[in-house]
Amino acid sequence: MSKRTRIFLGILLAYAIGVGLLMYRQLQDIDPRYRESAEENLVETAQLMATLLEGSSRDGTLQVEALGPVFQALYARRFKADIYGFEKTRVELRMTVVDRGGTVVFDSTNRSLGADHSLWRDIRRALQGEYGARTTPDVEGDASSSVMYVAAPIRVGGAIVGAVSVGKPVQSFGQFVQAARRKTLLVGTTSVVAVLLLVVILSVWLVRPFGVVADYVRYVKAQRSFSLPRLTRRALKAIGAAYDEMRDALAGRNYVADYVQTLTHEVKSPLSAIRGAAELLQEPMPDADRARFVANIVRETQRIQELVDRMMELTALESRRTLDAPVAVPLRALLQELVASVQPAAAARGLQVVLEDGDDATVQGDAFLLQRAVSNLVDNALDFSPAGGTVTLALHRKGRQAELTVRDHGPGIPDYAGDKVFEKFYSLARPQSRKKSTGLGLPFVKEIAELHEGRVTLANAPGGGALATLSLPLGDGGA
Numbered sequence: 001m002s003k004r005t006r007i008f009l010g011i012l013l014a015y016a017i018g019v020g021l022l023m024y025r026q027l028q029d030i031d032p033r034y035r036e037s038a039e040e041n042l043v044e045t046a047q048l049m050a051t052l053l054e055g056s057s058r059d060g061t062l063q064v065e066a067l068g069p070v071f072q073a074l075y076a077r078r079f080k081a082d083i084y085g086f087e088k089t090r091v092e093l094r095m096t097v098v099d100r101g102g103t104v105v106f107d108s109t110n111r112s113l114g115a116d117h118s119l120w121r122d123i124r125r126a127l128q129g130e131y132g133a134r135t136t137p138d139v140e141g142d143a144s145s146s147v148m149y150v151a152a153p154i155r156v157g158g159a160i161v162g163a164v165s166v167g168k169p170v171q172s173f174g175q176f177v178q179a180a181r182r183k184t185l186l187v188g189t190t191s192v193v194a195v196l197l198l199v200v201i202l203s204v205w206l207v208r209p210f211g212v213v214a215d216y217v218r219y220v221k222a223q224r225s226f227s228l229p230r231l232t233r234r235a236l237k238a239i240g241a242a243y244d245e246m247r248d249a250l251a252g253r254n255y256v257a258d259y260v261q262t263l264t265h266e267v268k269s270p271l272s273a274i275r276g277a278a279e280l281l282q283e284p285m286p287d288a289d290r291a292r293f294v295a296n297i298v299r300e301t302q303r304i305q306e307l308v309d310r311m312m313e314l315t316a317l318e319s320r321r322t323l324d325a326p327v328a329v330p331l332r333a334l335l336q337e338l339v340a341s342v343q344p345a346a347a348a349r350g351l352q353v354v355l356e357d358g359d360d361a362t363v364q365g366d367a368f369l370l371q372r373a374v375s376n377l378v379d380n381a382l383d384f385s386p387a388g389g390t391v392t393l394a395l396h397r398k399g400r401q402a403e404l405t406v407r408d409h410g411p412g413i414p415d416y417a418g419d420k421v422f423e424k425f426y427s428l429a430r431p432q433s434r435k436k437s438t439g440l441g442l443p444f445v446k447e448i449a450e451l452h453e454g455r456v457t458l459a460n461a462p463g464g465g466a467l468a469t470l471s472l473p474l475g476d477g478g479a
Contacts, residue, residue: 015195023188030180034173038148039133046152046166049095053154053164060156064097064106071095071108086175094147094167098123100160117165126151126163135170146170273300323451328475329367331402332360335393338374342382350387353378356394361402364475365452373448373456376441377406377468383430384410384466401454402472409465413458421458422446445470 056063074091081088097106102118117123125132138145151165277293277300285293339355346353363370374393381391385408394405413421417428422442442458449456454472461467 012196016192019188019192019195023184026184027181030184031177034177034180035148035170038168038173039150042133042148042150042166042168043131043152045093046150046164049164049166050152050154053097053162054156057154057156057161060159060161062097062099062105062154062162067095067097067106067108075108084176084179086179092169092172094149096123096149096165096167097154097162098127098165099162100127102127105162120149120165122149122151122165123163126153126165127160129153129160132163132165138169144171271300271304273297323364323366326364326366328362329365329370330360330362331370331395331404331472334367334371335374335395335404338371338378339393342375342378346382346391349382351382351385352390353382354390354392356392358395359397359402361395361397362475363402363452363472365472369448369451370472373445373470374404374406376445377456377470380441381406381408381410381466381468384408384428386410397474400474402474404470404472406468406470407461407465412460412464412466418459422456 053062053064056066074093077091078089093108095106095108096104096112096117098104098117102116102120102123104112104115104117107113118127120136121134122132132151133149135146135148137143138147147167147169149165149167151163153160154162154164274297277296281290281293335355339353342353378391378393385391389409392405392407394407396403396405414428421428442456445456449470449472452472454470456468456470458466458468
């Protein structure tokens with residue numbers, strides 16, 4: 001996993017945990033906040049009704065006869081109130097009045113008239129002159145039927161002669177709670193998407209500074225004496241170079257510039273040869289020389305054509321993110337078919353291609369692309385094999401991976417080229433012809449491997465020669 005990927009996942013994970021905890025806290029906090037607001041309104045309503053009853057009960061006897069018609073008319077009343085997008089059409093407020101013994105003398109819903117409510121928490125505390133509140137479900141065990149109650153004492157002549165309890169169903173403000181939760185989730189999701197895009201940019205910007213710090217530390221360690229001006233200049237220079245590099249990386253300039261520069265370099269040589277031959281053909285010369293220069297032009301034109309074709313294939317492959325329609329590909333059958341197809345060309349060069357006995361394996365992928373990848377590795381091995389040499393193919397299963405290996409017995413990979421063989425346009429001279437290839441074959445194989453969630457390596461084999469290994473994840477079932 002690259003540094004950029006690790007930074008990206010690290011920042012994203014930290015943000016996801018933070019947002020998750022924050023959203024969890026916010027979602028849990030919404031309902032209590034609405035309940036607090038509702039309770040505050042119930043407190044004022046209870047105090048209002050208690051004051052009204054105190055005014056009509058001056059002799060100490062609770063006068064509740066007038067409440068019945070009022071609440072009947074109130075419940076029958078219909079209206080339309082648009083409250084932040086929610087329409088309210090009727091009153092859901094409840095009221096209960098009890099005497100000093102806790103017996104219900106009035107109930108706006110007519111459900112508990114004459115019942116003993118002295119043990120209800122809100123009534124009991126109100127009759128003691130304290131603040132009382134409770135939440136009780138209308139249906140046992142059904143939290144959605146809960147009703148919030150707040151009670152206030154009724155005082156006449158300084159003595160508590162009863163209590164009034166007002167209630168409001170939780171469902172009446174539950175719709176506001178659900179709407180608030182939906183909005184919170186929407187904001188959180190939008191935030192995650194926005195930060196995801198930001199992290200992609202930040203991961204690009206942060207990778208290079210880590211490398212700059214490491215380079216600067218190595219530079220400081222290499223200094224024999226301490227010089228603050230020199231170290232400061234070096235630090236400023238490194239920071240400036242890193243800034244330019246990151247800016248170009250974000251704009252994609254480096255990739256395009258490198259591509260154009262290397263392609264121009266590769267095309268310049270055959271174009272010069274074609275131009276030189278064309279100029280010479282304008283002069284009188286023997287037929288044999290003329291034929292030789294014409295053949296030169298044809299050969300260099302084919303070289304440019306091959307370079308352009310390979311580059312177009314590689315560019316098309318790089319633009320793909322996933323396989324369109326992966327199928328089960330039996331690898332041993334693929335290798336057997338490939339060996340049979342390259343055997344005549346190899347024999348014409350005095351070489352032999354052999355497939356070792358071993359495992360069989362099936363992977364999910366594109367059979368054509370996999371065949372092209374192995375074919376490139378075999379062609380590369382044939383180019384570097386000495387006369388009379390053998391190119392050996394093998395297939396082994398290691399855990400959940402299938403490993404295809406291609407080995408030659410040529411000169412191997414020079415130390416200076418070990419980390420460059422998969423770079424675009426990089427090529428080593430062939431031992432026999434001393435000519436280079438397009439340098440796009442191995443990058444093409446690398447792209448195919450990554451498209452199949454695998455990897456390819458090229459290293460010197462024990463005993464001489466080079467060993468290319470294409471590792472691919474086994475398909476479902478591990479066949």
